[in-house]
Structure formats: C-alpha cells, structure tokens
Amino acid sequence: MDIFIQQLINGLVVGSIYALIALGYTMVYGILQLINFAHGEIVMMGAMITISAISVLSATGVGLPGPVLVIGGLLIAIPITMLIGFVIERVAYRPLRKAPRLAPLITAIGISIVLQQIAVLIWKNNPRSFPDLLPHDPHNFFGAVITDLQIVIVVLAILIMAGLLLMVEKTKLGRAMRAVSMNQAVAGLMGVNINYVISMTFVIGSGLGAIAGVMVGANYGLAYPTMGFMIGLKAFTAAVLGGIGNLGGAVAGGILLGIIESVGAGYLGPLTGGVLGSHYQDIFAFMVLILVLVFRPSGLLGERVAERA
Amino acid sequence: MFAINKQSKATAFIGMAIFAVVLAVLPFVMGATLGNTWIRNLDLAMLYIMLALGLNIVVGYAGLLDLGYIAFYAVGAYVYALLNSPHLAGMLAGTGFEWLLHMPLLVVLPLAALMAGIFGVLLGSPTLKLRGDYLAIVTLGFGEIVRLFMNNLDRPINITNGPQGVNLIEPVSLFGHKFSQAITVFGIEFRNVHLYYYLFLALAILIIIVSIRLQSSRIGRAWVAIREDEIAAQAMGINTRNVKLLAFAMGASFGGVSGAMFASFQGFVSPESFILMESIVVLAMVVLGGMGHIPGVILGAILLFLTPEVLRDVVNPLQDKLLGERVVNPENLRMLLFGLALIFVMLVRPEGLWPSKRRKAELHEQDEEAAAAAAAKEAAHG
Known part of the structure; x- marks a missing residue:
C-alpha cells in the first residue's frame, strides 16, 4: 500500500509538469489546429538556459540563497523562451497558415531539429546536473515520502494553471483567444487582432514551457539537449488524453498520464515477475496515446469535432 | 518514355x-x-535511395506524414540479422525450426518486406481514420517504441541481444556465391563492395520501376486523390482507409528490403542505427528533392547523403586551421543544416528542388487563385 501511495505522489508531481507542458500544446492547437512539435524543445531550452543562468549568477559571488538563484535563473530563461516561441511562430508557422497541412508540420519538425542542434552546439551533448539548490527535506505522508521540492512543484503548477484558466476566462486577451479559436475569420471581423492573439498564445505557452522545463530539471536532477523529444511526446499524449484544444482537459490528462505512468511502471516489475522492468516506462505514454486515439479520439473532456475539409 | x-x-x-x-x-x-571509402559510400547512398523511395510512397504519393519510417528499416534489418547470424541459431537448435535459418536471399528479402509491411499495417490501422497530424505524432512515437523494444528485448528471452546488437551477420550469397569473396571476371576483380553495389543498384531499379508503375495505376491515382482532397476522394468511392493502409504497407516493405540489405552489408546491427534522427534524414531527402517525384527524391537522397561526407572533409580541416581545435562536430552541423533545409524548402519552394508538375500546381493553387482573382479584377475595371 505504501508503494501505491508513493507512486501516486510521484505520478502527481510528474503529471503536474506534463499538464503545464500540455497546456502549451493545447493552446496552440485550439487556435491554429497545429501541433507545435517544437514545444518540447522550448521546455528543454527553458531548463538549459536556467542552468546556465544559475551558474552565472552564483559565479558573481554574492552568495544568494538557493531558491533565489533558481528564481533568478528562471526569470532570465522565461523571456528568452518567450522570444523563441514568438520567433518560431513568426518565421515558421505564420507564412504557412493557408498552405496545405503537411507544410507547417514539416517546418515544425525542422524548427525542433534546429533548436535541438543549437542546444547541442551550446551545451554539448552531455547531461547537465541541475544544481542542488532547492530544499528537499522528506515528509512522511501516509507512510510514503514527499519532499519539499515535490510539494513546491505541485502547488506552483496548480497556481499557474489556475492563473491561466482565469486569464482565458476573464481578461480581454483571453476572450480574444477564445474568439479566435472558435472562428478566426469572424473574430477578425469583430476587431480582434488575430496575429497579436496568436503571437501571445505562443509567448504564453513558451513561458509555461520554460517553467515546466525547470521543474523537470529540478525533479530529475538533470537536463540535456535531447530531452525535449520524449517530454514533448508525453505532454502531447496528455493533451490528446484530455481532449486536445481543451485547457481543463490538458490539466486532467497531464495528471492522469503522470499517475498511470508512475503507478504502471512501479507495478510492472512485480506483476510480471521481473520479466518486464521499469525500463518500459516510456512505452506507457505511447500505449495510452494509441488507446485514446482508437477508442475516444476526442479525449476525455473534448467535444467531438467534425473534420474540417 | x-x-x-x-x-x-x-x-x-x-x-x-x-x-x-x-x-x-x-x-x-x-x-x-x-578511394575505396567512396565505393562504400556509393553502396550506402543506394540504400538511402531505396529508403527515400519507400517513404516517398507514404509522404509523397499518399500525403501521410510518417516520422517513424526508420522503424521499418530496423524491422527489415533485424529480420535479416536474426535469420543469418549465430545469435538465433543457438536458440533454435533442436526446436525443429532450424529451416528458418540461412534461407536464400530470394526468400529472405520478401520475408523482410512482408514483416515490415505487417508492421506498417499494425501502425497504420489505429491511426489512419484520424487526422494527418495525429498520424505524424503516432508514427514518431512508434519509431521510438520499436527502438526501445530492440534495446530491451534481451530479457527474459534474448531475442535482439539488447544494446549490443546482433553481429557476425552473414553476407549475401547469390547463385551459390558468397559476397564476402572477390570474384574475377574477364580479368576485372569484383570485390564485395562492387558486388553489393550491383545488387543494390538492381534493387533500387526494381523499386523505381515499381514506384513508376504504381504512380499511374488505379492505386496510385487513389493516393493522389486522397492527398489532394480526402473527402472528395471518399465521395468518389475510394475506400480511403484501405488505400492509405496499402500506402503504409508498401512504403514499409521497401524500407524492410533496404534494411535487410543494410544488415548484410554492415554485418552488424544495433538499435543505435535506428534513431529518430535517421527518420528525419530520410524525410528531409524526400521533402527537399520533391515529394512524389521519383527523380527528385533520388536527387534529394544523393544530395543529403553526400552532405555529411563532404562536411567531414571540409569542416574538420577548416576548424583545425582557423581555430586550432574542433569546436563544432560535423554531425551536429549536418542535422542543423537539415533542419534549416526543411524549414527553408517549405517556406520558399514547398514542391522541392525537382518537383513533378502536378505537385507544383497543387502547392501553388493559392497563387493561381490570387492571380485569377487579380486578372478578373483587372478585366472588370478595364
């Protein structure tokens, strides 16, 4: 039973990170019906830039406390990733908005490769350890262990997601986003600046991605230039699981996927008598993706949308 | 013609x-x-041409974006490797299945094609009724999953030998002659690289002929119809699901054949050879050359295959000279260039370097519409 609660906690932590990244996918998809393949790479950039920024900040010798260093690094990384997101949309997606569907998908892959290779050029192709600056004192929780860091990740993720939902529902920009996702042409006629709204969607999504990247780095203790691919694939799965285009769905899908993966990997070994170990963990996300696509392609919370010709 | x-x-x-x-x-x-390395390069280029032509069926003809294509190459390679190496032989000894081993090439090749084709159908069937972008991401995942399984299927039963891969793969033997031995005809010595070259050339020509014949066949026209407008194609009575599955299976089987040849040529396969980047490289060949146009795809395959070879010869000496140390890895630079090429081609010349007329017209439909609208306006004012 302790193992179960422990895996549940781990799953919740990883799941809330997935949820943050899935929001980036789902926001772009809701507005442009485009899978932004490069989003996983944005997450990676966020993590790598933060690590570099922290090492620069701690080299100043002021002796700032750990959490301040991490927040400082993050505050440097967020604007940079936002800029990357903005530029990606401008360069690779906007000119192709009316092109056949295959075209923006291919540029998206191109962007993803370019970002990854730039990261390899800058940081070399080795894992970097995430500086051990955050407190992780263990707490006992119904016989399982939860650390300070894990609590911070979950609480922060929930706060950010609540803030985003509030923004989409209450602010003018949020209303404009909803309008553009419903019908771009009509929204334009109503005086919504479509290009501005789309740019802002990429900017916000990339900012969330950077925060998620730092969470991934802090949680696993390392980051590397090729990490974007797997984490992106999983977050995309989370978005599909929840119903792509649906913000609440992305959150639910992310947390659910995190828990499925964690609990599944925890029990895979014992259940199969050690035949299949936890090295098959990465396969869970993919299985979930296939099953959802076969049985409920609209996801858990998504409405069934007709294919647009 | x-x-x-x-x-x-x-x-x-x-x-x-x-x-x-x-x-x-x-x-x-x-x-x-x-020099001799270039004969080897020539052989590998032939393999890439076969791969690119296979992917061309899926991406170019049917318009389905497959990002895990290298998985079929891997399936073909492992089928050949397992059936022609000591690795599986030990396991099969005394089980009555020894006949599976060391089958003639003309049996193994279709078998590799069939296995890859089955994998193609397996991958395609759950996703093909969905939208194209889902397909892209599922194939991407599928490619990784195949690699993960190859990496981990060394226990409980050691099937793939895990990350170490399968080695000591026997070379092809055709008409009773093993390719590892040189053969002398009319005073000319044909070494194994030469023999493989002619074999690969023959297979590539076969694949080209099949591709050309497919293009104008009933199936080929159905693929084009689906690519251009799936709903209209369905309305015309095309069973879109089956036809798409066929595209997947066909493309996959070409990949399987070239994978099997890769295994025999290298004598060694490991999961390392089948990473995601390889899928992207093959995709870049098809996109850059001209999706759906056979000469274009061949050109793309040759160009992109040559890039790393040339880069290696240029970048490293240049760095040594200018900087005195090697800062940039040519492999890294190559992928960066491929990524940029994908973006650039899509933005500037989506039909590729050497496109077919039809594809060009399709991708410039809007320009034509705009031109027609402008002409109409002109006429109204004039």
Whole structure:
C-alpha cells in the first residue's frame, strides 16, 4: 500500500509538469489546429538556459540563497523562451497558415531539429546536473515520502494553471483567444487582432514551457539537449488524453498520464515477475496515446469535432 | 518514355545506354579517383535511395506524414540479422525450426518486406481514420517504441541481444556465391563492395520501376486523390482507409528490403542505427528533392547523403586551421543544416528542388487563385 501511495505522489508531481507542458500544446492547437512539435524543445531550452543562468549568477559571488538563484535563473530563461516561441511562430508557422497541412508540420519538425542542434552546439551533448539548490527535506505522508521540492512543484503548477484558466476566462486577451479559436475569420471581423492573439498564445505557452522545463530539471536532477523529444511526446499524449484544444482537459490528462505512468511502471516489475522492468516506462505514454486515439479520439473532456475539409 | 517518333526513340535509347554504362563503371571510377571509402559510400547512398523511395510512397504519393519510417528499416534489418547470424541459431537448435535459418536471399528479402509491411499495417490501422497530424505524432512515437523494444528485448528471452546488437551477420550469397569473396571476371576483380553495389543498384531499379508503375495505376491515382482532397476522394468511392493502409504497407516493405540489405552489408546491427534522427534524414531527402517525384527524391537522397561526407572533409580541416581545435562536430552541423533545409524548402519552394508538375500546381493553387482573382479584377475595371 505504501508503494501505491508513493507512486501516486510521484505520478502527481510528474503529471503536474506534463499538464503545464500540455497546456502549451493545447493552446496552440485550439487556435491554429497545429501541433507545435517544437514545444518540447522550448521546455528543454527553458531548463538549459536556467542552468546556465544559475551558474552565472552564483559565479558573481554574492552568495544568494538557493531558491533565489533558481528564481533568478528562471526569470532570465522565461523571456528568452518567450522570444523563441514568438520567433518560431513568426518565421515558421505564420507564412504557412493557408498552405496545405503537411507544410507547417514539416517546418515544425525542422524548427525542433534546429533548436535541438543549437542546444547541442551550446551545451554539448552531455547531461547537465541541475544544481542542488532547492530544499528537499522528506515528509512522511501516509507512510510514503514527499519532499519539499515535490510539494513546491505541485502547488506552483496548480497556481499557474489556475492563473491561466482565469486569464482565458476573464481578461480581454483571453476572450480574444477564445474568439479566435472558435472562428478566426469572424473574430477578425469583430476587431480582434488575430496575429497579436496568436503571437501571445505562443509567448504564453513558451513561458509555461520554460517553467515546466525547470521543474523537470529540478525533479530529475538533470537536463540535456535531447530531452525535449520524449517530454514533448508525453505532454502531447496528455493533451490528446484530455481532449486536445481543451485547457481543463490538458490539466486532467497531464495528471492522469503522470499517475498511470508512475503507478504502471512501479507495478510492472512485480506483476510480471521481473520479466518486464521499469525500463518500459516510456512505452506507457505511447500505449495510452494509441488507446485514446482508437477508442475516444476526442479525449476525455473534448467535444467531438467534425473534420474540417 | 514518351517517345513519339522514331528519332527521339533512338535518342532516348542511346541516352539510356550511356546512363547504364555510367552506372556500371561508376564504382570503379570512384574507387580509382576518390578511394575505396567512396565505393562504400556509393553502396550506402543506394540504400538511402531505396529508403527515400519507400517513404516517398507514404509522404509523397499518399500525403501521410510518417516520422517513424526508420522503424521499418530496423524491422527489415533485424529480420535479416536474426535469420543469418549465430545469435538465433543457438536458440533454435533442436526446436525443429532450424529451416528458418540461412534461407536464400530470394526468400529472405520478401520475408523482410512482408514483416515490415505487417508492421506498417499494425501502425497504420489505429491511426489512419484520424487526422494527418495525429498520424505524424503516432508514427514518431512508434519509431521510438520499436527502438526501445530492440534495446530491451534481451530479457527474459534474448531475442535482439539488447544494446549490443546482433553481429557476425552473414553476407549475401547469390547463385551459390558468397559476397564476402572477390570474384574475377574477364580479368576485372569484383570485390564485395562492387558486388553489393550491383545488387543494390538492381534493387533500387526494381523499386523505381515499381514506384513508376504504381504512380499511374488505379492505386496510385487513389493516393493522389486522397492527398489532394480526402473527402472528395471518399465521395468518389475510394475506400480511403484501405488505400492509405496499402500506402503504409508498401512504403514499409521497401524500407524492410533496404534494411535487410543494410544488415548484410554492415554485418552488424544495433538499435543505435535506428534513431529518430535517421527518420528525419530520410524525410528531409524526400521533402527537399520533391515529394512524389521519383527523380527528385533520388536527387534529394544523393544530395543529403553526400552532405555529411563532404562536411567531414571540409569542416574538420577548416576548424583545425582557423581555430586550432574542433569546436563544432560535423554531425551536429549536418542535422542543423537539415533542419534549416526543411524549414527553408517549405517556406520558399514547398514542391522541392525537382518537383513533378502536378505537385507544383497543387502547392501553388493559392497563387493561381490570387492571380485569377487579380486578372478578373483587372478585366472588370478595364
């Protein structure tokens, strides 16, 4: 039973990170019906830039406390990733908005490769350890262990997601986003600046991605230039699981996927008598993706949308 | 092909003959001028041409974006490797399945194609009724999953030998002759690289012929119809799901054949050879060359295959000279260039370097519409 609660906690932590990244996918998809393949790479950039920024900040010798260093690094990384997101949309997606569907998908892959290779050029192709600056004192929780860091990740993720939902529902920009996702042409006629709204969607999504990247780095203790691919694939799965285009769905899908993966990997070994170990963990996300696509392609919370010709 | 009168027919024939002679002597010319590694490179280029032509069926003809294509190459490679190496032989000894091992090439190749084709259908069937972008991401995941399984299927039963891969794969033997031995005909020595070259060339030509025949067949036209407008194609009575599955299976089987050849050529396979980046490289070949146009795809395959070879010869000496140390890895630079090429081609010339007329028209439909609208406006004002 302790193992179960422990895996549940781990799953919740990883799941809330997935949820943050899935929001980036789902926001772009809701507005442009485009899978932004490069989003996983944005997450990676966020993590790598933060690590570099922290090492620069701690080299100043002021002796700032750990959490301040991490927040400082993050505050440097967020604007940079936002800029990357903005530029990606401008360069690779906007000119192709009316092109056949295959075209923006291919540029998206191109962007993803370019970002990854730039990261390899800058940081070399080795894992970097995430500086051990955050407190992780263990707490006992119904016989399982939860650390300070894990609590911070979950609480922060929930706060950010609540803030985003509030923004989409209450602010003018949020209303404009909803309008553009419903019908771009009509929204334009109503005086919504479509290009501005789309740019802002990429900017916000990339900012969330950077925060998620730092969470991934802090949680696993390392980051590397090729990490974007797997984490992106999983977050995309989370978005599909929840119903792509649906913000609440992305959150639910992310947390659910995190828990499925964690609990599944925890029990895979014992259940199969050690035949299949936890090295098959990465396969869970993919299985979930296939099953959802076969049985409920609209996801858990998504409405069934007709294919647009 | 489209010869109308006798004279042009004759010219075409002479042209073909010259081309055939060039292809026949190419490995010897290259070996003499550029060294032996280039004969090997030539063989590998042939494999990439086969791969690119296979992916061209899926991406170019049917318009389905497959990002895990290298998985089929991997399936073909492992089928050949397992059936022609000591690894599986030990396991099968005394089980009554020994007949599976060391089958003749003409049996193993179709088998590799069939296995890859089955994997293609397996991958395609759950996703094909969905939108194209889902397909892209599922194929992406599928490619990784196949690699993960190859990496981990060394226990409980050691099937793939895990990350170490399968080695000691036997070379191809055709008409009772093993390719590892040199053969001398009319005083010319054909070494294994030469023999593989002719085998790969023959297979590539076979794949080209099949591709050309498919293109204008009923199935080929159905693929084009689906690519251009799936709903309209369905309304015309095309069973879109089956036709798409067929595209997947066909493309996959070509990949399987070239994978099997890769295994026998290298003598060693491991999951390392089948990473995601390889899928992207093959995709870049198809996209850059011209999706759906066979000469274009071949051109793309040759160009992109040559890039790393040339980069290696240029970048490293240049760095040594200018900086005194190697800062940039040519492999890294190559992927960066491929990524940029994908973006650039899509933005500037989505039909590729050497497109087919039809594809060009399709991708510039809007320009035409705009031009027509402008002309209409002109006429109204005039």
